[in-house]
Amino acid sequence: MEKFKITVVRLSLGVILIASVHVCLCAEQNSHVEEFHMVQDKSFSNVTIYDMEVTCGKHRPGMFPSQTWTCNDIRVNGMRMAYGYYPGLGADTRCTESGGFDELRQLCYKLMESIASNRQLWGAQVSNASCDYIEEKRVMLNLNLDGYYWKKMDPGYGWIETLQCVAFPKDDALSFP
Incomplete structure (x- = not known):
């Protein structure tokens, strides 16, 4: 026992x-x-890019994991920017007039350059767009062998309301595994 x-x-x-x-x-x-820092986005000032005036309206600020600049109600010489998918790959079959080709990353790069940002561009994202028909001429930034140019498009399906440009996180603010 x-x-x-x-x-x-x-x-x-x-x-x-x-x-x-x-x-x-x-x-x-x-x-x-790890701490996760959130940063309030900022808006861009109006600026001339490739001989066309890019304007941004007011926006409601949001919080993001890295510095972000928002261009709400984006217009180029008063025209909406065209939006669309690659034919056969998009969620909306009407929204294919642009063929999915655009140079939004370059547009973000130039917008960030205009505000003297020394941050590296991480990505360009369209956070608000429509595939509805719009009875206005539209425009999109394209690239050919001669360089970047604005392509004017007739009224049609697909336009961008909000473009956001996201910078790489600072080394001390966020780490990646």
């Missing part, structure tokens, strides 16, 4: 030791949670 009590006590102490080690390891693991 005495050996049984000693075995039970040892087993209980072993279980308590294992549970304590588990709790300590979990606490150590959970203490290494």
